[in-house]
Amino acid sequence: MSRPRRRGRDIHGVLLLDKPQGLSSNDALQKVKRLYNANRAGHTGALDPLATGMLPICLGEATKFSQYLLDSDKRYRVIAKLGQRTDTSDADGQIVQERPVNFTQAQLDAALDTFRGDIQQVPSMYSALKYQGKKLYEYARQGIEVPREARSITVYELQFIRWEGDELELEIHCSKGTYIRTITDDLGELLGCGAHVIYLRRLQVATYPIARMVTLEQLNALLAQAQEQAIAPGELLDPLLMPMDSPVENYPEVNLLPVVAGYVKQGQPVQAAGAPASGMVRITEGEERKFIGVGDIAEDGRVAPRRLVVEHFD
DSSP states (O other): OOOOOOOOBOOOEEEEEEEOTTOOHHHHHHHHHHHHTBSOEEESSOOOTTOEEEEEEEEGGGGGGTHHHHTSOEEEEEEEEETEEETTSBTTSOEEEEOOOOOOHHHHHHHHHTTSEEEEEOOOSSSSOEETTEEHHHHHHTTOOOOOOOEEEEEEEEEEEEEETTEEEEEEEEOTTOOHHHHHHHHHHHHTSOEEEEEEEEEEETTOOGGGOBOHHHHHHHHHHHHHHTOOTHHHHGGGOBOTTGGGTTSOEEEEOHHHHHHHHTTOOBOOTTOOSSSEEEEEETTTTEEEEEEEEOTTSOEEEEEEOOSSOO
16 A cells, blocks of 8 residues: 655745756756755746756745746846857857857947847747747757747846957846847857857846845755754745745735635635726735735726635645
């Protein structure tokens, strides 16, 4: 007779993991899930194994709101190697072309300016986007190139940091769906020398504070400390979590009386004083402003629930 599957803890919040280089986002997610002994976990937008930096990992009920972080802006620091183009547009790929680096600073400045603002970007074949139900990188690994449509993205800020020899360093603040590898490859082609990513670090997701990032080494050290002190690991690990509603903290708040909130919890739209005219809202209950979920404003002005927190955890 098989043993019942272990369920894990009901722990709810967002960990801002500083993902190390060489680890896939899913592997990082599984490590955090095990460290927290969480029953549910999900990340909010994959980082390439080569990349480091902020990977928000949602635990428990926070997983219901991870989509809102997928849609948020991101900030990156990237170092490109000039003069070489690779098939993956990064250092993990094979060099497919080498050319001399002979542009001027003025030409570089002009090229960088073409990537600022609203632009169109054709995704790399080495991406997780799907074509006819299959991921693009699966086609690429078979040597097959499939048609990809250009997508609208926004580069809010593209800051030149340094250019030394065959290395170019930039900082990029961009909208969701932006591929830094593709910007690097396209820039290299515009400059006539080719380029690929050799270093990529995600500095920020949405408005999460950089100072709240933690490494796997720090988490493991706290786990060891808890074992030495014979205390529950959660006593040291749980304070590192951001609140479960932090993915939607920038949405306007609609605070409801408990009796009105009861209707929302049953899936019914309600009238709410002070609600905005349209858009998504963060719904709280009572004087304690307890977070109960997110909703949007219906055509008749009522607040309609969209994703709700389970109130009583096992």
